[in-house]
Amino acid sequence: MTDALWWLPSVVVLGIVVGVIALLVTASRRKARGIRAAEKAEITQRARAAAISLVRADDLIEAATDELGFAIAQFGERATADFADALTVSKRQLREAFALKQKLDDGEPDTDSQIRQWTEQITRLADEATARLDAQTRDFDTKRVVEQNAPLQLERLRRRLDRATDRLAGGAATLDRLATSYSASALASISGNVERARTAIDAGRRAADAADARLAAGATEPVGEQVSAAEQALFTATALLDAIETGEDELHVCFASLGTALAAAETELAEARALRDGHEESDASADLNRVIATADTVVAELRRPGRVSDPSADVARLREALDGLDVTRSEARNRQLRLDNAREAYVGARLAARSQIGITRDFITANRGRVGADARTRLAEAERQLALAEAEADPVTALDAARRAMTHTTDADALAHYDAR
Structure with missing residues (x-):
């Protein structure tokens, strides 16, 4: 089984x-x-x-x-x-x-x-x-x-246009006062703002009048375009008048920066003289003597009593004169002295570049419709160089970057003014 x-x-x-x-x-x-x-x-x-x-x-x-x-x-x-x-x-x-x-x-x-x-x-x-x-x-x-809301909005617009009109006299007085201390080139970015603001206000009033006339006649045509035109004109006028006040503040700041730079220049010149007088090589002393004489001439001109100033241009001119002094002096000093000098010079260069960048940026903003790409490119490079300078630990490298920033922003300012003209 x-x-x-x-x-x-x-x-x-x-x-x-x-x-x-x-x-x-x-x-x-x-x-x-x-x-x-x-x-x-x-x-x-x-x-x-x-x-x-x-x-x-x-x-x-x-x-x-x-x-x-x-x-x-x-x-x-x-x-x-x-x-x-x-x-x-x-x-x-x-x-x-x-x-x-x-x-x-x-x-x-x-x-x-x-x-x-x-x-x-x-x-x-x-x-x-x-x-x-x-x-x-x-x-x-x-x-x-x-x-x-057009009737109420037009009433408010007219009051704001009246206030803007009241500011015209103050803006003109500010420009007259600034002209006693600052040159025409320094005021170029804002010198025509009062007249441009007046033109904008007149355009705003005409637009408001046109809208009022339609409303008064009981016309069926819309008034929104006229209201928008009046608002835009008011905005333009306000921006132009604000720019005068902002420009005044910036000029004062830049002028103070020039004073700081002149004081720094006196210090640099004193150090250069001491280095010249104590240097053992006659060739180095002769080179130092030459650049000291050039810088002395510039400083004396910038300190001349009664002189009207273009602070940004003056700072650039002073920096140019001191650049030659810095190069020659740096070649005659040892590395440590060279670093100390660069650290001191950087303060003035950075302040001058920052001030000039701010002025140039405001000018381009105020003339954005007329300033081309070249000026904006130089300004962008100046801002990049200044950022590199502020982030740089080595004083010599930071100073070089700050100077490049100043050079680029000076070029940007010149190109912007050329475009605006």
């Missing part, structure tokens, strides 16, 4: 294997059905969202069509041209979206990839159309608020 049942273990093993395979196949089918169900649910959700976006866009286009008619009646066709273009584009996108929706709804079977792609296109087209028209609608809502 034992021999007759030898095959039983093999049958049992085979049954177990078959059972395991059946379980694996069943699990795989369930997983596939789960994935398929999830994909179907996602496609359904996207289709529902696309339909909502499509309905919202269709309703908005109908409303925007009516809104455009109201806007044309209120503001005219020229002012509503962008709105009309936006509506045309949005209508075209909506037609494309409806065509895709029809392809989804027809009787022809579509693949999951096609359904997903067309659904995403519908949503994108509808949302873009909606966003475009929402922006236009908000813009005209803002314009209507301006029109509604």
Whole structure:
């Protein structure tokens, strides 16, 4: 009997294997059905969202069509041209979206990839159309608020224009006072600001008068453009008058920097004289004597009583004279003395560069429409060199960078004034 049942273990093993395979196949089918169900649910959700976006866009286009008619009646066709273009584009996108929706709804079977792609296109087209028209609608809502508030806004604008007019005399007096201490070149960036501000104020009043005339006549034409023009003119006038006050402060600061630089120059000259008088080499003493004489001449001229100053130009001139002195003196001193000198000179160079950069930056800002790329490039390089100088631990390298900053900002200032003229 034992021999007759030898095959039983093999049958049992085979049954177990078959059972395991059946379980694996069943699990795989369930997983596939789960994935398929999830994909179907996602496609359904996207289709529902696309339909909502499509309905919202269709309703908005109908409303925007009516809104455009109201806007044309209120503001005219020229002012509503962008709105009309936006509506045309949005209508075209909506037609494309409806065509895709029809392809989804027809009787022809579509693949999951096609359904997903067309659904995403519908949503994108509808949302873009909606966003475009929402922006236009908000813009005209803002314009209507301006029109509604125009009388009150014009009243406020006139008061502000009056205050700006009152500042003209003060600005002129400031320029007259500054002219007794500073040269025409130093005042070039602000010397014409009073007249330019007066012109801007007059333009603002004309725009306000035009808006008032329309309101008084009960005209249907909008006044928003006139109100905006008056506001822009007031802003320009205010900026020009503010620049006079800012320019005065900056000139005083720069003049104080010049005084500091002159004091530093006296110190450098005294040290150079001591080095010249105590130097053992006659050639080195002769070289020092030559650059000392040049620097003495410049310092004497800058200190001359009653002289009107261009602080930034004077600082640059002084720095140029002292540069030769620094080079010659540095060659005659040992490394430690050279480092000490550079550390002292850096204070004045950094202050001069920072002051000149500020003045040049303000001039370019005040004349941004006329100053070209060359001046701005030099100024950007000056700012970069000054940042390098301030971050540099080695005094000699920092001094060189600060001098380069001064050179670049001087070039930038010259180019900016040339462009502005």
